[in-house]
Amino acid sequence: MARNKKLFLFYAALALGIVAAAVFAPFIATHNPQQAVLTDAGQSPSAEHWFGTDRMGRDLFSRVIYGARTSLASTLALVVCIFTVGTGLGVVSGYAGGLADEVIMRISDMMVSFPGMALAIAMAGIMGPSITNAVIAITMVSWTKYARLARSLVLKIKHEDYVLAARISGCRTRHILWRYMFPSVLPTLVITAATDMGGMMLELAAFSFLGLGAQSTSIEWGYMLNQGRAFMQSAPWLMIFPGLAIFVTVVVFNLLGDSLRDILDPRDAHNAGQLLPIKQEVVEA
Amino acid sequence: MRKRQICKRLLQIVIVLVGISFLSFLLIYLAPGDPVRAMFAISGSIPSEEIMADIRENLGLNRPFPAQYGSWLLNCLKGDFGVSYTSGQPVTQMLAARVAPTIQLTLLSLAIMMVMSIPLGVLSALYQNRPVDYIVRGATFFSISMPNFWVGLLLLYFVALKLGWLPVVSTGMGLRKMLLPAITLGFAMAGKYARQVRAAVLEELNQDYVSGARARGLTESVILWRHVIPNAMLPLITLLGLSLGSLLGGTAVVEVIFSYPALGSLAISAITSMDYPVIQGFVLWISLIYMIVNLAVDISYNLLDPRLRKGA
Numbered sequence: 001m002a003r004n005k006k007l008f009l010f011y012a013a014l015a016l017g018i019v020a021a022a023v024f025a026p027f028i029a030t031h032n033p034q035q036a037v038l039t040d041a042g043q044s045p046s047a048e049h050w051f052g053t054d055r056m057g058r059d060l061f062s063r064v065i066y067g068a069r070t071s072l073a074s075t076l077a078l079v080v081c082i083f084t085v086g087t088g089l090g091v092v093s094g095y096a097g098g099l100a101d102e103v104i105m106r107i108s109d110m111m112v113s114f115p116g117m118a119l120a121i122a123m124a125g126i127m128g129p130s131i132t133n134a135v136i137a138i139t140m141v142s143w144t145k146y147a148r149l150a151r152s153l154v155l156k157i158k159h160e161d162y163v164l165a166a167r168i169s170g171c172r173t174r175h176i177l178w179r180y181m182f183p184s185v186l187p188t189l190v191i192t193a194a195t196d197m198g199g200m201m202l203e204l205a206a207f208s209f210l211g212l213g214a215q216s217t218s219i220e221w222g223y224m225l226n227q228g229r230a231f232m233q234s235a236p237w238l239m240i241f242p243g244l245a246i247f248v249t250v251v252v253f254n255l256l257g258d259s260l261r262d263i264l265d266p267r268d269a270h271n272a273g274q275l276l277p278i279k280q281e282v283v284e285a
Numbered sequence: 286m287r288k289r290q291i292c293k294r295l296l297q298i299v300i301v302l303v304g305i306s307f308l309s310f311l312l313i314y315l316a317p318g319d320p321v322r323a324m325f326a327i328s329g330s331i332p333s334e335e336i337m338a339d340i341r342e343n344l345g346l347n348r349p350f351p352a353q354y355g356s357w358l359l360n361c362l363k364g365d366f367g368v369s370y371t372s373g374q375p376v377t378q379m380l381a382a383r384v385a386p387t388i389q390l391t392l393l394s395l396a397i398m399m400v401m402s403i404p405l406g407v408l409s410a411l412y413q414n415r416p417v418d419y420i421v422r423g424a425t426f427f428s429i430s431m432p433n434f435w436v437g438l439l440l441l442y443f444v445a446l447k448l449g450w451l452p453v454v455s456t457g458m459g460l461r462k463m464l465l466p467a468i469t470l471g472f473a474m475a476g477k478y479a480r481q482v483r484a485a486v487l488e489e490l491n492q493d494y495v496s497g498a499r500a501r502g503l504t505e506s507v508i509l510w511r512h513v514i515p516n517a518m519l520p521l522i523t524l525l526g527l528s529l530g531s532l533l534g535g536t537a538v539v540e541v542i543f544s545y546p547a548l549g550s551l552a553i554s555a556i557t558s559m560d561y562p563v564i565q566g567f568v569l570w571i572s573l574i575y576m577i578v579n580l581a582v583d584i585s586y587n588l589l590d591p592r593l594r595k596g597a
Binding site for chain 2: 109110115117118119121122123124125126127198202205206209210211212222225229232233236239240243246247250251254255
């Protein structure tokens, strides 16, 4: 257990380092990430430009550092959206039962019975490419996992004596939901959300890479790869460094999520990462 | 599985399909862009408002929503998904042309995934908590955390551009052209599968029948090959079905990188040019395929697992 906690602290420090890089980007970046110096276009990595420059002469190192802001913020927004929508609907569905339960669960059945990412791509495309729309589209196809989890947890405690006691003593439904239902489902769902961070970051980056997420006005790793792809032969650093940034960040967040689960959920510790994943996790868009 | 169960599942598929058709139609109905303008934007010359209004009338875009949806659904049932705005071809034909490359890529990448993940998963389970296990688990972590589009770009750069072993553009058919996209997809999936194989084998190794077999004096290799592995593979079939279903829906990212002409790249180009009929056709197609594959998997599961057959 002590080893688990040490590992968790170590990964948390790494993750904090990435967050700090995003927050303090202006102090770390060596150049202005948006400033195009055409005479410096397409330079390979050097002492002046650590990661080289892109075809408009912008410093790639500074862009990668600033890119952490977009990636982290949008991933966090996405996970929070999925978490809120999924948990909210799941708790309501489990506690209310009846028609609400039936409707929510049938919609969720429908969402699970086909590959979500393909629909998300179509939705993001129809709504127009932007990070916000990508977040909305991915949320719409990913909330079901959280809803099912929350619902099953609520069903487990719904008929406990203390909930019954609260009802008999005249507590309002809203009070019971807030006071008893949400707190009891939170730990499991927070663990799930933490382990999902890395995967969600990959999905958002894939959207941007396809041109369906971030646009040229923002600095984003997936979009940088999209732009760098065309210059693979003459300027390979344009695809190596942004990709490396995504990879490193995802590794850190995956490690952090796994170690958090090991600490908070000892039941799973012996088969960490081996439970049958929910459908959406298996598929690759 | 009994006939009644299969019928029930088929009915479910129909209901879900109707739901999805409604959803995809609604999305496009509410979409901000103007499809008629998009049609002409491709050719470069935008005609006058009156002509565009006429075309809208002809395409039935001015009719009320239920009427539009109804007639569209009826046509879909006949296998007619409409005509592409950009190419003028029937959508059904465009989808059909992409089916063969999609199936080929899907099967090849699943094969590569299995070749990579099954031996590694079994090894890692047999040598649990020893160096081999740690190395394999580390490798699966790479596979799970690497963006597959980045893997694709790196493979393209090093294997195709630098070493020149394989072609850069995968437009044609043939194994050599499919190899890089398939390796990219296979690698991305292999990590998850290796973990699953490891977990399944470990679980089987702890079963009583293994102790029984050891007590009867069977050699470890017989126990492994005859008893443990077949049992451990069973739960993987469900996963395999899910992967198969989603791969058949196209793998946009990888197809775009390697210019491979399967369903995913068709969808992406339809989306960027607001080619609504193609997008709708695509969404319905993948939903149908995904559900049919899953049904087939469930049926095969029943055939392969004697325990379920007995219960039925």
